[in-house]
Ligand SMILES: Cc1cc2nc3c(=O)[nH]c(=O)nc-3n(C[C@H](O)[C@H](O)[C@H](O)COP(=O)(O)OP(=O)(O)OC[C@H]3O[C@@H](n4cnc5c(N)ncnc54)[C@H](O)[C@@H]3O)c2cc1C
């Protein structure tokens with residue numbers, strides 16, 4: 574049983590003041606689980622549910638601004654998101670369950686942590702427990718020679734191979750979202766590509782937020798006229814399951830050739846995985862399956878596998894090809 578102090582903030586200033594010594598809680602669908610498992614032990618919880626960050630607004634340049642407290646369900650069913658950013662709506666609806674999506678927020682989804690089974694063991698990283706460099710640096714990585722079927726094949730290090738679990742963030746990577754944050758030192762923006770960190774030698778550092786910083790909004794740039802997007806998620810069962818592999822694609826085809834292309838993958842990377850290699854292989858090329866396959870090969874060329882997750886390489890390639898075929902059909 575953990576004890577903690579609880580307060581509610583109805584303004585950003587109050588939230589920032591309260592967070593100096595504690596953590597924010599939004600939908601609670603990740604943080605409460607992690608507290609019950611003793612993975613996280615915040616001394617203070619600042620409930621940010623009353624914050625007025627619940628709007629989805631058009632930006633003057635045609636982009637979209639999403640408040641950090643917008644629930645995943647509301648974002649997925651928003652008319653403008655469905656029309657102009659289908660990849661995001663589809664990614665959100667492929668995640669978790671309706672009940673969870675009704676609680677989960679945009680900010681909380683960006684901050685969700687890996688589902689690595691060792692990471693979530695209450696005693697991981699302690700003497701006698703499983704080694705987990707993410708929980709306790711220097712204690713090893715039980716997944717390397719243990720159960721790693723769900724683990725990453727891209728962006729791994731010899732310290733950690735944990736997969737980033739979010740679907741929403743993969744769509745946001747393909748959409749080149751920009752995260753707006755506010756903290757003790759003022760406001761700043763972080764490109765989604767820089768928001769999540771590779772594990773390297775510091776797998777316990779997962780994102781670019783400084784202590785006490787609050788995500789206030791996520792901005793989506795306007796897509797080029799005529800671009801279409803889609804999200805495909807492959808998993809062990811049809812719902813309520815994390816991705817084995819997923820692909821978010823944004824494509825514009827003119828005269829049979831690809832004129833704009835963004836590709837990101839989920840389920841295979843230690844962070845939401847934008848594939849510049851796949852994009853370079855497709856830019857200006859004919860919109861045909863053999864080119865999609867070449868792009869998928871490029872996307873997975875640097876994959877590093879363990880015996881239990883080697884199947885993901887071919888699965889992810891087929892996922893990218895099928896997503897591209899669907900969106901260009
Ligand atoms: C059973 C189950 C299945 C799931 N399946 C999927 C799935 O298939 N795909 C998928 O993508 N996700 C899945 N999820 C994860 C789910 O999407 C996340 O739990 C949810 O998005 C987290 O949002 P939240 O608002 O509840 O976050 P919280 O639990 O409230 O917070 C999570 C973290 O974010 C921080 N935080 C929250 N808001 C802010 C903010 N504005 N600024 C700074 N920090 C903030 C908190 O301090 C905390 O560290 C699943 C979860 C569960 C429990």
Ligand code: SF4
Nearest residue numbers: 689705706714733734
């Ligand atoms: S993969 Fe990462 S999170 Fe999982 S046990 Fe290894 S160090 Fe911990």
